[in-house]
Amino acid sequence: MLRIGLIGTGGFSKMHAKILSEMNDVQMVAVCGTSLAKAEAFAAACGIPSSYESLDEMLDGEPLDAVYILVPPMSHGEYEMKLIERGIPFFVEKPLGLNTDQPEQIRNEIGKKSLITSVGYHFRYTDTVVLMKQLLKEQSIGMMTGYWMGSMPQVAWWRDQSRSGGQFIEQSTHLVDIMRYCVGEIDEVYAMYGHQVMHKQFEGVTVPDVGTVTLKFKSGVIANISNTCVLPSGVGKTGITCYTQQGILEWDSERLTRIEAHETTIKNKKVNPYLAENEAFIYALKTGDTGLILSDYADAFKTQRVTVAALESAKSGLPIRLN
Ligand SMILES: NC(=O)c1ccc[n+]([C@@H]2O[C@H](COP(=O)([O-])OP(=O)(O)OC[C@H]3O[C@@H](n4cnc5c(N)ncnc54)[C@H](O)[C@@H]3O)[C@@H](O)[C@H]2O)c1
Incomplete structure (x- = not known):
């Protein structure tokens, strides 16, 4: 069973959570957001057992096979870097951020670790x-x-x-x-x-x-x-x-x-491209074969x-x- 964590509690987190909740061999185990109250409300609505106020607490509290980063453009950067440090694969919604400086650093760090990533260019x-x-x-x-x-x-x-x-x-x-x-x-x-x-x-x-x-x-x-x-x-x-x-x-x-x-x-x-992109990422996590992922971080950086x-x-x- 793959253990997945989510960052973000907005409209698109709901979309991904619904798809993940219907997949075999996948369990959404934790969510974090801008506040504990929002994370708790989201967890309750989506049947996720644990909610956290920050990514650090979520990563310290749960062993995770992958994390979904589902936050607006201004909130990227630190999350990706923390996941890379811990060697945790991630799916991230587009766009990668507001500029190219931080995404370029993130792309380079991912390259050093050959981490599995997927970007929501569905x-x-x-x-x-x-x-x-x-x-x-x-x-x-x-x-x-x-x-x-x-x-x-x-x-x-x-x-x-x-x-x-x-x-x-x-x-x-x-x-x-x-x-x-x-x-x-x-x-x-x-x-x-x-x-x-x-x-x-x-x-x-x-x-x-x-x-x-x-x-x-x-x-x-x-x-x-x-x-x-x-x-x-x-x-x-x-x-x-x-x-x-x-x-x-x-x-x-x-x-x-x-x-x-x-x-x-x-x-x-x-x-349904949203289903297909999720299936491709989950398949890569299960098998190590990233061949079905059509947009990884390095490619999305070019966009x-x-x-x-x-x-x-x-x-x-x-x-x-x-x-
Ligand atoms: N691929 C697509 O078709 C598609 C469609 C819709 C949205 N998106 C993308 O998904 C991302 C999120 O969009 P949305 O529609 O869910 O927006 P939203 O406004 O509904 O939700 C954003 C959520 O992120 C949370 N958030 C903001 N900063 C955060 C932070 N630093 N840490 C944790 N949570 C934070 C907010 O509290 C909010 O709950 C956007 O980048 C958007 O472009 C992609």
Whole structure:
């Protein structure tokens, strides 16, 4: 039986806890949060036997086979380092943090210990993304566009630039990651961000609410990802469109549409990517075989570099070269 600990008691901790609670050979044994009261409430709701006020207490109190780090962007760093010190594998939700300095150190320390890690870039596990990757390998790609157009999540940390990193680091990172997964590495980033609406409507909004980022891939492919959080709740669209010599591939979280000269085919998503990413991590813990993990810390770091470079570019007004 694998003994799992959780850090974080928010919405996404619930999602992972539900999946883990339905798995054989896995037991969630402990949770810690920002306060003992929150950890206790979460433990009671999810049937977890022990709750703690801090990670140190949890690690001293329980032998653990792995820990899930399910906290907002500003709260990363110390947790990862403590787990690495103790040699405990971890699953961590995206994004890796607010910047690249600490994630780079963490990546280097993980490398020294060959620790098993997995990062919550769950879209990689979707069958439609896997198919898009396969098709793009066979096709001559011209360019791609991506869009994450939605409303502002109603948690206080998200609207605060110093805590979330902004929409491109926090949300659109998924689109950067899917593009990297399908097409390869990015070597140039140029971004423009703006503050149009949300700071006038709500207190404490410091994140830009519109942005557009141009990416150049090592292969020569160019892409643009635009995002906004000005839309009303319940209205939005998220996806990627690829333009190739063979036609158009339109991906969104539900389907992949393939548009060719005389035929349009639609493949609906069949895989639950959240389940698949958890199964891949648990399988790696059980067997030591990490082959099913599609995003480990070192790979996710490359996505983080791109999204952080976009913020730097938006601030400086200059393109940023990555090497
Ligand atoms: N992969 C995905 O599709 C996906 C979807 C939703 C959220 N997420 C990610 O999961 C992370 C958490 O999001 P959420 O929706 O659960 O947010 P949330 O606001 O619902 O919950 C965050 C929780 O973290 C806790 N927290 C904050 N700082 C902490 C700290 N230092 N130590 C321990 N706990 C701390 C808060 O008390 C809160 O309970 C975010 O990084 C988010 O991007 C990923």
